[in-house]
Amino acid sequence: MKKVYGSIILDTAFRYLIPFILLYGVYVLLHGEYSPGGGFQAGAILGIAFVLDGLVQGKKAILRITGETAVIIAGIGTFLYCFVGILSMLSGGNFLEYSLLPIPMNDVEKHVWGILGIETGVCICVMFTIIAIFYALVGKEE
Amino acid sequence: MSRILASVAIVLMCLLLFSTTNGLPVLFDANSPASTHVTPRYIEKSHEETGSPNFVTAVLADYRGYDTLGETTVIFTAGLATAALLMASKKKSNRMKGGKDK
Numbered sequence: 001m002k003k004v005y006g007s008i009i010l011d012t013a014f015r016y017l018i019p020f021i022l023l024y025g026v027y028v029l030l031h032g033e034y035s036p037g038g039g040f041q042a043g044a045i046l047g048i049a050f051v052l053d054g055l056v057q058g059k060k061a062i063l064r065i066t067g068e069t070a071v072i073i074a075g076i077g078t079f080l081y082c083f084v085g086i087l088s089m090l091s092g093g094n095f096l097e098y099s100l101l102p103i104p105m106n107d108v109e110k111h112v113w114g115i116l117g118i119e120t121g122v123c124i125c126v127m128f129t130i131i132a133i134f135y136a137l138v139g140k141e142e
Numbered sequence: 143m144s145r146i147l148a149s150v151a152i153v154l155m156c157l158l159l160f161s162t163t164n165g166l167p168v169l170f171d172a173n174s175p176a177s178t179h180v181t182p183r184y185i186e187k188s189h190e191e192t193g194s195p196n197f198v199t200a201v202l203a204d205y206r207g208y209d210t211l212g213e214t215t216v217i218f219t220a221g222l223a224t225a226a227l228l229m230a231s232k233k234k235s236n237r238m239k240g241g242k243d244k
Contacts, residue, residue, distance in 0.1 A: 033199045040213075071225050078218045081211055096207040111193050115203045122214050129221030136228035 014056045018063075021049040029123050033112065039119035043126025050127070051134045067139060070132035077124025084117040 029042035053063045065073070085095040093100030098114030099107045167174030188200040202210055 034195055036198070038199065038202065067225065067229055071222055074218050074221055078214050081214055085207070085211070096203075096211075098204075108193050115194070115199065118203060118207070118210070122210065125214050125218050129217055132221050132225045133228075136225045139229060 010056050014052055018049055018053060021045060021052070025049065029119060030116070032119050033115055039122025040126055042119075043123040044130065046123065047127040047130030047134075050131050054131075054134060054138070065128070065131055066135040067132065070128045070135065074125050074128035074132060077121045077126075077128065080121030080124065081118045084114055084121070088114070 025042050025045035028037035028045060029039065032038035032042065050063045050065065053061045084098075084101070087102060088097045088100045089095055091100045091102045096114070096118070098111040101110045101114050103110060103113060105113070167176070171177065184197055184201060184205070188194065188197055188205075192200045192204040194200040194204065
């Protein structure tokens with residue numbers, strides 16, 4: 001991709017923007033059980049950070065994960081969701097029965113960690129789907 | 143000819159949809175089926191049944207966990223298909239004829 005949008009203002013501004021966007025995305029993900037937010041929203045925010053980096057810095061982007069790699073990681077995110085469900089099945093429960101997850105904690109903590117597990121899976125899937133579509137769109141100009 | 147047929151089909155479909163609008167419950171009606179069937183159960187019981195302090199999370203991750211799994215799969219499939227279509231032919235000679243790349 002040619003450096004169409006790069007300028008000294010953007011190069012400086014996005015260095016201050018990216019850490020805050022990433023931090024906010026992680027906050028929305030981790031706090032999703034108690035406040036508005038969750039996996040889908042956090043995935044969109046984190047994906048936008050990567051897209052912004054790709055737009056401003058072009059080929060030299062630090063957070064550059066292109067094409068096939070992004071699709072593979074999105075698939076891993078989807079698998080993470082299923083994996084939590086399968087873990088609870090392995091210990092004798094139903095699919096996604098969080099209180100039977102094989103981790104040494106009490107029921108409430110297991111529930112929280114189970115929900116965090118599936119939210120993380122959703123987040124990774126949404127985030128890398130956005131990145132994959134973005135780099136598939138700009139990839140032809142390279 | 144097909145354009146006229148399509149227009150007629152659109153107009154008929156619009157009339158059908160508009161004529162059924164009267165049967166829908168009023169927006170925010172407390173006595174509508176949606177507000178009397180599962181909503182009270184979620185509001186009253188979701189905390190003790192799931193332990194989650196947030197209705198939305200309780201519905202999303204507990205009551206309808208399968209649904210969310212389906213949503214995630216749909217998003218992944220859509221991304222996979224889009225990426226596959228857009229990245230299919232990077233060589234110019236493999237692209238479809240037409241447009242500016244003749």
